[in-house]
Amino acid sequence: MNRIDQRFATLKAQGRTALIPYLTAGDPAPQYTVGFMHALVEAGADIIELGVPFSDPMADGPVIQKACERALKHGTRLSHLFAMVREFRSQDTDTPVVLMGYLNPIERMGYEAFADQASEAGVDGVLTVDMPPEEADEFGPVLKARGLQSIFLVAPTTSDARAGTISAHGEGYLYYVSLKGVTGAATLNVEEIDEHLAPLRKLSDLPLCVGFGIRDGATAAAVGKVAEGVIVGSVLVGQIAACVDDPAAIAPRLKDIMGEMRQALDA
Amino acid sequence: MTKFSDLTRMPDARGHFGAYGGRFVSETLSFALEELEETYAALRDDPDFQAEFDHDLAHYVGRPSPLYHAERWSRELGGAQIWLKREDLNHTGAHKVNNTIGQALLAKKSGKPRVIAETGAGQHGVATATVAARLGLECAIYMGAEDVQRQKLNVYRMQLLGAKVIPVESGSRTLKDAMNEALRDWVTNVDNTFYIIGTVAGPHPYPMLVRDFNAVAGREAREQSLKQIGRLPDALIACVGGGSNALGLFYPFVEDEDVAMYGVEAGGDGVETGRHAAPLAGNAPRGVLHGNRTYLMSDEGGQVSETHSISAGLDYPGVGPEHALWKDVGRVNYVAANDKEVLEAFRELTHVEGIMPALESAHALAYAKVLAPTMRPDQHIVINLSGRGDKDILTVAKLDGIEI
Ligand SMILES: Cc1ncc(COP(=O)(O)O)c(C=O)c1O
Numbered sequence: 001m002n003r004i005d006q007r008f009a010t011l012k013a014q015g016r017t018a019l020i021p022y023l024t025a026g027d028p029a030p031q032y033t034v035g036f037m038h039a040l041v042e043a044g045a046d047i048i049e050l051g052v053p054f055s056d057p058m059a060d061g062p063v064i065q066k067a068c069e070r071a072l073k074h075g076t077r078l079s080h081l082f083a084m085v086r087e088f089r090s091q092d093t094d095t096p097v098v099l100m101g102y103l104n105p106i107e108r109m110g111y112e113a114f115a116d117q118a119s120e121a122g123v124d125g126v127l128t129v130d131m132p133p134e135e136a137d138e139f140g141p142v143l144k145a146r147g148l149q150s151i152f153l154v155a156p157t158t159s160d161a162r163a164g165t166i167s168a169h170g171e172g173y174l175y176y177v178s179l180k181g182v183t184g185a186a187t188l189n190v191e192e193i194d195e196h197l198a199p200l201r202k203l204s205d206l207p208l209c210v211g212f213g214i215r216d217g218a219t220a221a222a223v224g225k226v227a228e229g230v231i232v233g234s235v236l237v238g239q240i241a242a243c244v245d246d247p248a249a250i251a252p253r254l255k256d257i258m259g260e261m262r263q264a265l266d267a
Numbered sequence: 268m269t270k271f272s273d274l275t276r277m278p279d280a281r282g283h284f285g286a287y288g289g290r291f292v293s294e295t296l297s298f299a300l301e302e303l304e305e306t307y308a309a310l311r312d313d314p315d316f317q318a319e320f321d322h323d324l325a326h327y328v329g330r331p332s333p334l335y336h337a338e339r340w341s342r343e344l345g346g347a348q349i350w351l352k353r354e355d356l357n358h359t360g361a362h363k364v365n366n367t368i369g370q371a372l373l374a375k376k377s378g379k380p381r382v383i384a385e386t387g388a389g390q391h392g393v394a395t396a397t398v399a400a401r402l403g404l405e406c407a408i409y410m411g412a413e414d415v416q417r418q419k420l421n422v423y424r425m426q427l428l429g430a431k432v433i434p435v436e437s438g439s440r441t442l443k444d445a446m447n448e449a450l451r452d453w454v455t456n457v458d459n460t461f462y463i464i465g466t467v468a469g470p471h472p473y474p475m476l477v478r479d480f481n482a483v484a485g486r487e488a489r490e491q492s493l494k495q496i497g498r499l500p501d502a503l504i505a506c507v508g509g510g511s512n513a514l515g516l517f518y519p520f521v522e523d524e525d526v527a528m529y530g531v532e533a534g535g536d537g538v539e540t541g542r543h544a545a546p547l548a549g550n551a552p553r554g555v556l557h558g559n560r561t562y563l564m565s566d567e568g569g570q571v572s573e574t575h576s577i578s579a580g581l582d583y584p585g586v587g588p589e590h591a592l593w594k595d596v597g598r599v600n601y602v603a604a605n606d607k608e609v610l611e612a613f614r615e616l617t618h619v620e621g622i623m624p625a626l627e628s629a630h631a632l633a634y635a636k637v638l639a640p641t642m643r644p645d646q647h648i649v650i651n652l653s654g655r656g657d658k659d660i661l662t663v664a665k666l667d668g669i670e671i
Binding site for chain 1: 289298301447458554558563571
């Protein structure tokens with residue numbers, strides 16, 4: 001069984017909600033990423049989404065745009081991400097790792113080469129922000145053949161018909177984008193999210209995880225009541241931005257935020 | 268092997284031009300694009316819609332634009348006869364308005380009160396601000412901070428028209444970054460905002476509908492050639508940024524196999540230097556950006572390259588997906604003209620014909636200087652003079668060491 005499915009099965013048995021942090025790999029510099037991943041797990045992460053830096057992150061707000069710029073300044077590329085995951089796996093064989101990013105770096109490397117190296121490194125799933133299932137008929141099977149899961153987004157604007165297509169193609173979990181906007185945008189309406197998740201539950205057996213707009217224990221707990229998982233990105237990445245000159249301070253800050261969310265979710 | 272007649276049946280139902288095109292967007296936008304696709308499918312063959320479009324083009328834009336025989340310049344070049352399709356004479360001074368008139372009609376049907384656009388040279392921004400003013404729509408234009416500097420006149424023009432111009436400071440601070448920011452705006456405001464994309468790029472159905480709206484230039488040029496030359500021209504030349512003026516001219520000639528076509532990209536400092544914006548002529552790898560698969564300048568890690576061109580409107584690392592297909596099947600020859608050649612052509616047409624071209628259009632003229640002398644005086648070249656050069660006067664003055 002894939003690590004992601006296994007993790008959700010365990011969480012379900014325990015009656016707990018998944019806490020899924022996102023970090024851009026290579027931010028503020030490549031040598032820190034693996035340490036951050038372990039810190040996130042220590043503070044209660046169930047799955048890690050590792051962002052592949054891209055020059056043109058169209059779906060991201062300023063916080064993650066800047067993270068991409070910092071990572072790219074150090075030349076972080078896919079081959080480095082594979083090395084990071086490999087190193088992470090030498091100590092942690094349980095925590096699922098999902099690569100999240102845009103298609104072009106993968107397209108340039110070639111689907112087969114990407115999938116071979118990702119699975120060899122110990123990656124479990126791939127979320128390509130700008131590749132909806134309609135465009136994934138070539139890439140999806142290449143991932144599947146290597147046991148890598150394709151994770152897709154569902155948005156508040158997604159029609160029921162599309163949601164059906166997406167859940168038919170999706171594996172691992174469905175990433176519900178909680179609001180119209182880019183990552184890091186502010187407001188979050190839990191009632192509205194719940195309304196949107198209800199029809200998805202009828203269409204899909206996949207765990208529903210909600211991202212965009214979760215910033216502290218309170219928002220995590222509120223969303224956690226209606227979803228199987230909460231995804232948190234910009235708040236964590238913002239800590240890195242605040243400490244670029246003092247990288248040693250980053251991991252403790254990440255752990256603080258994660259700890260607060262973990263506690264709020266488990267309460 | 269794709270026959271040229273097959274090219275008239277593109278894109279397929281999913282917006283693919285062979286291996287190119289498509290709809291590579293984040294999920295939030297899928298709904299808006301499906302909606303746009305449906306709206307356009309319903310209107311495309313609707314005689315009332317076409318009549319309204321034609322009426323606006325005639326009475327607001329001033330179409331048809333003339334096909335002008337540049338006799339003196341033809342003589343100087345000493346070869347083929349040069350004909351200029353005068354898109355510079357359109358209202359707002361470029362071909363861009365053909366498309367914004369069409370998309371404004373779609374925006375009106377959609378009932379959305381706000382339009383946004385990206386712009387490089389500012390011509391598409393001006394054309395969008397213009398139709399927004401006319402329809403009373405709120406309008407925001409995204410423009411790279413570098414382009415805001417080099418196209419100051421157009422920035423103020425847009426502001427006078429009532430648009431908000433938002434300088435984009437991220438990335439290379441040019442057209443591609445403006446498009447990123449416009450897409451971010453659209454994702455956020457998709458309920459009340461219509462995105463008027465300015466070239467034959469972006470996710471399906473944009474490449475198709477922008478082509479269709481621009482094709483009026485090619486239909487006119489074909490008819491005018493038959494009337495004024497007495498036959499079809501031997502060659503067509505147009506500059507290619509995203510490729511909308513080029514496709515607009517080329518598309519109605521695609522099955523005329525004896526008509527050669529040349530798309531001229533921005534050579535910048537020279538394609539061999541790497542400092543250019545010529546993904547087709549420079550044989551860039553395939554890639555995905557801004558919703559479509561195409562030839563895309565990027566490094567080995569798949570990061571999109573910074574581009575270089577004297578002309579803001581061509582300073583873009585990708586190109587419309589239909590051009591990518593037309594390159595592969597050999598329908599169009601894609602070449603590049605470098606900044607120096609472009610400036611020479613800009614000055615030459617201004618001096619010899621009293622027509623000051625946009626620096627974008629001057630790329631097409633620069634290639635005419637190469638091609639025409641290899642042809643006979645009884646042969647004919649039609650060039651898309653996509654825009655007028657007023658907006659570029661400050662850029663050229665600066666090169667001449669003159670502060671205005
Ligand atoms: C006058 C003119 N020509 C050409 C272009 C390039 O666009 P396209 O390649 O879509 O025609 C521009 C873009 O700003 C322009 O202003």
